[in-house]
Structure formats: C-alpha cells, structure tokens
Amino acid sequence: MKGLQLRSLSGELEKVPEEFAEKPVQTIPDIEAKFGKRITYRGEGCEKRSKILKNYHDFPLGAFVNFSFDELCKFWHSTICSMNESVDVLFTKNARYEIVRKIGSSMWRWGCRKGTWNEVVDAYNGISNFSLDLGPDFEIRLDYTTYYNECGRAKFSRIFLDGVFAYLVYYRGEHVMTIGFSIAEGRKL
Numbered sequence: 631m632k633g634l635q636l637r638s639l640s641g642e643l644e645k646v647p648e649e650f651a652e653k654p655v656q657t658i659p660d661i662e663a664k665f666g667k668r669i670t671y672r673g674e675g676c677e678k679r680s681k682i683l684k685n686y687h688d689f690p691l692g693a694f695v696n697f698s699f700d701e702l703c704k705f706w707h708s709t710i711c712s713m714n715e716s717v718d719v720l721f722t723k724n725a726r727y728e729i730v731r732k733i734g735s736s737m738w739r740w741g742c743r744k745g746t747w748n749e750v751v752d753a754y755n756g757i758s759n760f761s762l763d764l765g766p767d768f769e770i771r772l773d774y775t776t777y778y779n780e781c782g783r784a785k786f787s788r789i790f791l792d793g794v795f796a797y798l799v800y801y802r803g804e805h806v807m808t809i810g811f812s813i814a815e816g817r818k819l
Contacts, residue, residue, distance in 0.1 A: 631769065631771060631798075631800050631803060631805070632771065632773065632786045632787040632798065632805075633771030633772055633773040633784075633786045633787055633798045634725055634771055634772045634773070634786065635769075635771060636757075636758055636759070636760060636770060636771070636772060637758075638725065638726075639725070639726050639729060639754075639757070639758035639772075640726065641698075641699035641700065641726050642699075642700060643699075643700050643703060643730075643750070643751040643754050643755065644700050644751065645747070645748045645751050646704075646747055646748065648746075648748070650747070651746035651747050651748050651749075652708075652746060652747070653708045654704040654707055654708055654747040655683065655686070655704050655705050655707075655708035655709075656683070656708075657704070658697070658701050658704060658705075661679055661682055661683070662679055662682065664696040664697055664701075665682065665689075665693060665696070666696065668689075668692065668693040668695070686705055686709070686713075687705075687709045687711050687712065687713045687714065688713075688714055689713075689714055689717075690714050690716045690717070691714065691716035691717050691719075691720055692716070694717070699726065699727075702717075702720075702727075703727070703730045703750075704747065705717075706721060706727075706730065706731070707730075707734065707744070707747050707750060708747075722777075728774075729754060729757065729758075729772075729774070730750060730754060732774050732775075732794055732795070733745070733750050733753045733754060733757075733813055734750060735778045735780075735794065736780070736793075736794040736795070736812045736813040736814070737749070737750075737753075737813055737814060737815045739778075739780040739794070739812065740780070740812050740813070740814035740815070740818075741814045741815030741816065741818075742815075743815045744815075745813075745815045745816075749815065749816070749817055752817055753813045753817075757772065757795065760797060762799070764799075767801055767802050768799060768800065768801055769799075769800045769803075770797050770798070770799055770800070771786075771797070771798045771800065772795065772796070772797060772798070773785060773786045773787050773789075773791070773795070773796045773797075773798055774791070774794055774795045774796065775791055775793075775794055775795075779794075780793070780794055780812065781793060781794070784796060787805070789808065791808070791810050792810045793810040793811045793812035794811075794812040794813070795810070795811050795812065795813070796808050796809060796810045796811070797809040797811075
C-alpha cells in the first residue's frame, strides 16, 4: 500500500489567539533561552528577542534543536521569506513538516494567501484525523502532489491528482478509491 498512514502524522499543532494568527512565532515563550548559545545577539530582553525575530529565517536547522514541532512550524508560517536551506529541506523531506508546507501552498494556490496559523492547524488536524468508518478491511492513506504543484503526480503512489492532497482508500490491501482535495483559505475544501 502506498501513501502515508494517517497515524504517522504525529505532533500537535496548537492554535494561537487571533491577534497572533498571522505571526504565531510571537507566541513562542522563552525564544532567547531556547536558542541559548547557538545564536548570540547583544542586548537583553525585548531587544534581543526583537533581533532574533527579525533574523530567525537565516538560522540553520541546528539552531532550532530546543523547539517543538509546533514551534518550528510557527517559525515557518510566520516568515515572509525562505528560511535557511537546512530548514527548507526538513519541510520538503519530513512528512509531517511537509504536510504543513503543503497546506500553506494549497491555500496560496486556491486563495492567493497562505491562510492564518489557526486555519493551518484546523487543516492539519482535519487531515490527520480523517475517517470513513468503513470497518477493519479498509485503510485510508494520505498522498499529495510533489513540490508546490496544485495538481499532478502524487509523491508516493504516482497517480495523477486533481488537487493537492488525496486520500487513498484501500480495501484488503487493494487501492479502490481516491478522494482528491485541496484546501483553500477560509477553512474551505
């Protein structure tokens, strides 16, 4: 069977107050302490935090070692430019991070905005908790287009998808149905 098992999408994403939904990185506590000596800026308190928040997109993946899945995704979502190449690789190679990137990409393709953080959280949780309750002979797996494509060949099954994502429905190990979908901004499919 091809595709990702939905239970492999581990890690929780947490919503933020609406005033931080565009820049959820602002809600991460103790940023300075979590970077520790990996990132050195002169200054204390708000001044140091401000410098970090202006430049974190340049930091290599190793600098984020003390941050959770949720927190690293908040950094990713909050930046308006590409992050360091080592972070970009994580968001293209590791499935749970890639799903977050693909959600934002889908919203951009189908709404010209990457959506708010809370919309991304709702989409991620919805994707990972999807069920048809068809019984034990059925299994549902997730697949998605490669790179930033809004349609095209799927990453794992290589079938053509008419949307960014697809649920592959298997009956006794045999692929019997594909449910293609894209996510648009405003919590729309």
